[in-house]
Amino acid sequence: MSVILSAQHVSKSFSVRQNEDVLALRDVNLDVYEHEFLCLLGASGCGKSTLLNMFAGFTPPSQGDILLRSIPITGIDPRCGMVFQSYALFPWQTVRKNVEFGPRMKGLPANECRSVAGRFIEMVGLHGFADHYPAELSGGMQQRVTLARSLAADPEVLLMDEPFAALDAMTRHVLQEELSRIQRESLKTVVLVTHNIDEALITADRIVVMSPHPGQIKAVITNDLERPRNIDVQLSPAWGELKKEIWSLIAGDVSLHAS
Numbered sequence: 001m002s003v004i005l006s007a008q009h010v011s012k013s014f015s016v017r018q019n020e021d022v023l024a025l026r027d028v029n030l031d032v033y034e035h036e037f038l039c040l041l042g043a044s045g046c047g048k049s050t051l052l053n054m055f056a057g058f059t060p061p062s063q064g065d066i067l068l069r070s071i072p073i074t075g076i077d078p079r080c081g082m083v084f085q086s087y088a089l090f091p092w093q094t095v096r097k098n099v100e101f102g103p104r105m106k107g108l109p110a111n112e113c114r115s116v117a118g119r120f121i122e123m124v125g126l127h128g129f130a131d132h133y134p135a136e137l138s139g140g141m142q143q144r145v146t147l148a149r150s151l152a153a154d155p156e157v158l159l160m161d162e163p164f165a166a167l168d169a170m171t172r173h174v175l176q177e178e179l180s181r182i183q184r185e186s187l188k189t190v191v192l193v194t195h196n197i198d199e200a201l202i203t204a205d206r207i208v209v210m211s212p213h214p215g216q217i218k219a220v221i222t223n224d225l226e227r228p229r230n231i232d233v234q235l236s237p238a239w240g241e242l243k244k245e246i247w248s249l250i251a252g253d254v255s256l257h258a259s
Ligand SMILES: Nc1ncnc2c1ncn2[C@@H]1O[C@H](COP(=O)(O)OP(=O)(O)OP(=O)(O)O)[C@@H](O)[C@H]1O
Pocket: 014, 015, 016, 022, 023, 024, 042, 043, 044, 045, 046, 047, 048, 049, 050, 051, 195, 215
């Protein structure tokens, strides 16, 4: 497996007040492999979003390097596509036009844009909704459109910052399983930030457990649970054991944060 994205000795501090810095990340080293689904998991404030934002090129490291295919990222790079919590769709365009956005920006001919969009609309389970407008869809369906649009833009790495946090628990659960299936089908490299252990267990090949103050990597856990990670797998002893192991790594940080 080849490394596609890499953080090497990355630290990041933010100036909050005059002469006061917050060390959001300290000496983080992480390789993301091509075609893997990697989750960044940890309590609030452990630097998950900061690391993801650096992978997206939104903000540079204070120290160290972020490399995409061994070359430092120096700004926003279309090869790393970000999916946010809010759907950020164009409300005046249909589902199809929204999903066609990336291919159109790349200058693909109209018939190709349409066929790429059609493929991903199908893949996210929105067959029959291509001519609907975002306002005519539920939150879960809108997030499916966002996902299809991100996939159609064909980034090499899909970066997702708590993409399902705004959804109700049941929709979230369905979309976690769907995202896992879509990633297997598309073979896209995905880095997903989450607070949710179950979300990481459903989707990830590897789970990077982070700890706060300053943000650091505490453990990298290989998730070998069998796929698809449906309800039977979720009720298995192996699931419970892995969840317990991860929770024992995070629990102290959560109570520390809450106190
Ligand atoms: N733009 C900023 N300015 C100042 N401090 C920041 C900024 N962004 C992040 N921080 C600080 O850096 C630390 C890490 O924040 P970050 O949002 O990356 O953590 P997180 O793990 O994603 O948290 P959450 O799960 O709550 O979103 C926190 O202490 C936060 O207050």
